[in-house]
Amino acid sequence: MSRPLLLAIALLTAAMASLFAALLSGTFPISVPQLFDGIFSPAPGVAHDVIWQLRVPRALAAFACGGLLALSGVLLQVLLRNALADPYILGVSSGASLGALAALTLGAGAALMNTAALAGAIAAIIIVFGLSFRRGDWNAYRVLLTGVVLSSGLSALISLTLVMAPQGQVKGMLFWLMGDLSYAGDPLVAWLILAVLTTLGITQATRLDLLGLGELKAQALGVAVTPLQLGIFFGAALATVAAVLLGGAIGFVGLLIPHAIRLLGVANHRALLPLAVLLGGAFLTLADTLARTLLAPQQLPVGVLTALLGVPAMLVLLGRRR
Amino acid sequence: MLHCDGITLSVPGRVLCRDLTFTVEPGQLWAVLGVNGSGKTTLIHALSGLARCDDGAVLLNGSALESGDSRRRAREIGVLLQQEEADFWGSVLEYVLLGRFPHTQSWFGWGSEDEEAALAALAAVGMTGFARRRYATLSGGERQRARIAQILAQGPRLYLLDEPLQHLDLRHQTAALALFQQLAVERGKAVMMVLHDTLWPGRYCSHALLMHDDGTARAGPAREVLDRAVLERLYGCPLQEFAQGAGRYFLPDV
Numbered sequence: 242m243s244r245p246l247l248l249a250i251a252l253l254t255a256a257m258a259s260l261f262a263a264l265l266s267g268t269f270p271i272s273v274p275q276l277f278d279g280i281f282s283p284a285p286g287v288a289h290d291v292i293w294q295l296r297v298p299r300a301l302a303a304f305a306c307g308g309l310l311a312l313s314g315v316l317l318q319v320l321l322r323n324a325l326a327d328p329y330i331l332g333v334s335s336g337a338s339l340g341a342l343a344a345l346t347l348g349a350g351a352a353l354m355n356t357a358a359l360a361g362a363i364a365a366i367i368i369v370f371g372l373s374f375r376r377g378d379w380n381a382y383r384v385l386l387t388g389v390v391l392s393s394g395l396s397a398l399i400s401l402t403l404v405m406a407p408q409g410q411v412k413g414m415l416f417w418l419m420g421d422l423s424y425a426g427d428p429l430v431a432w433l434i435l436a437v438l439t440t441l442g443i444t445q446a447t448r449l450d451l452l453g454l455g456e457l458k459a460q461a462l463g464v465a466v467t468p469l470q471l472g473i474f475f476g477a478a479l480a481t482v483a484a485v486l487l488g489g490a491i492g493f494v495g496l497l498i499p500h501a502i503r504l505l506g507v508a509n510h511r512a513l514l515p516l517a518v519l520l521g522g523a524f525l526t527l528a529d530t531l532a533r534t535l536l537a538p539q540q541l542p543v544g545v546l547t548a549l550l551g552v553p554a555m556l557v558l559l560g561r562r563r
Numbered sequence: 564m565l566h567c568d569g570i571t572l573s574v575p576g577r578v579l580c581r582d583l584t585f586t587v588e589p590g591q592l593w594a595v596l597g598v599n600g601s602g603k604t605t606l607i608h609a610l611s612g613l614a615r616c617d618d619g620a621v622l623l624n625g626s627a628l629e630s631g632d633s634r635r636r637a638r639e640i641g642v643l644l645q646q647e648e649a650d651f652w653g654s655v656l657e658y659v660l661l662g663r664f665p666h667t668q669s670w671f672g673w674g675s676e677d678e679e680a681a682l683a684a685l686a687a688v689g690m691t692g693f694a695r696r697r698y699a700t701l702s703g704g705e706r707q708r709a710r711i712a713q714i715l716a717q718g719p720r721l722y723l724l725d726e727p728l729q730h731l732d733l734r735h736q737t738a739a740l741a742l743f744q745q746l747a748v749e750r751g752k753a754v755m756m757v758l759h760d761t762l763w764p765g766r767y768c769s770h771a772l773l774m775h776d777d778g779t780a781r782a783g784p785a786r787e788v789l790d791r792a793v794l795e796r797l798y799g800c801p802l803q804e805f806a807q808g809a810g811r812y813f814l815p816d817v
Contacts, residue, residue: 322648322649443670443671444670444671447661447664447667448664450661451661451664453649453652454647454648454649454651454661455647455648455649456648457608457613457644457648458644458647458648460612460613460633461611461613461637461641461642461644462637462661462662462664462665462717463633463634463635463636463637463638463664463665464633464634464664465633503652508652508653509652509653509657511671511672
């Protein structure tokens, strides 16, 4: 059996397992039979409510968020042809964070906070895009540099907000900055975006492969490079915004999940894209389950868990590479 | 099929060629000769639509190069670039298959005719046994042959080859030249290649384009253009001429 197919089966299993684990674990104990009863029977009850109103949305939000970040990472790594590109290179997370923190400082509610985060993210994208795509002339290096520069500027403003904020709000802000899925809203839109972008990405996989060989090479083989780059830019930006609005600035997933798949021996985008989405989703679902159960009832920011789980796994993968 | 109508090419600070006019027809095998930095690569890029001319127009079958769909253009014109920016992650076969992009119908992978074309192209450069090898493990010359195979799989009607013989040993140089000649003479393709070796143009090419570093250029049938005195002026280097069988060979007189 081919390696991508084998990996696909393994990761689908892992994805299902992570979702089940997320539904089973929590402060309210739910057994496997109860879980199936709760999922498939319409009978109301505590188990039913816990499953459908708390755990299913949370697990689905975690999965979508992880998948979107991994997808965005794959797209930006090929767009910028830089192995260290991650979803936050466009300044999306710092823009969103600054927006959210500003709203928090002003005492806004959750809905307004999300709107502010969205506005911050969009503003960051517009600035990066406007500065790096002038006169129809696209330069990956300038995108990268603009994003990095903007992000560090925004980070300084975020630090300033943290310092100036009232003591009681700082903890909530730190959770947002480290990434946290406790306040994730309805994951439906994120799932739609994930499904559409993944499908689109798979249909454009050969173009992505060609772009990976260089702009000139892609152009020589008949790829309309500029429209493709614009598509990748806005696709990645959309995925990142959707992810950040669900879970804040969760690190590690977008940068390293694509590399994990590559280290497992799959690099062509037709397989890499869906596999990265599966691994990213499964990984973040697992990390989030641990984040809310390890020290329950205390919740940990999931961004801390992604790094604590992911770093050793990546080091092992890197070490075994021939 | 490809007509250059008074094109001017420049790089910042220097005009590479001025008001250059010539036509490449099917069945012709062109050599592009010139010293380093004389604008051979820029010309190849301009002819393939990868770069713009400062003035003049490049017409493909009578219509301007910029107009039209880029995939359709890639079915007409294939370019072998002098260098590729990035390494390739997959097997040699996967690499050659990328040449089939202008022909793909499916959104979800390569068809059997693509695989056949890629394997035939690998056979044509003597790399059948390399199909499953990782591209990154190939030597420089093997990579060059894989890149030639990719453009063969692309199967355009006009081949623009920027230094196709680089990294190739003598045997593979002659094999590649015989292959290009076969493309032109037997299969009616048009081939234009940048060469650095004065041994080959007089033996294999029907036409030649000489780019002098003062911005003048001369294009025409090989037997008219390839002249010892002209080549000596082009390269700034004394040459000897040998005639042997079908070929005229020029060697540095050192």
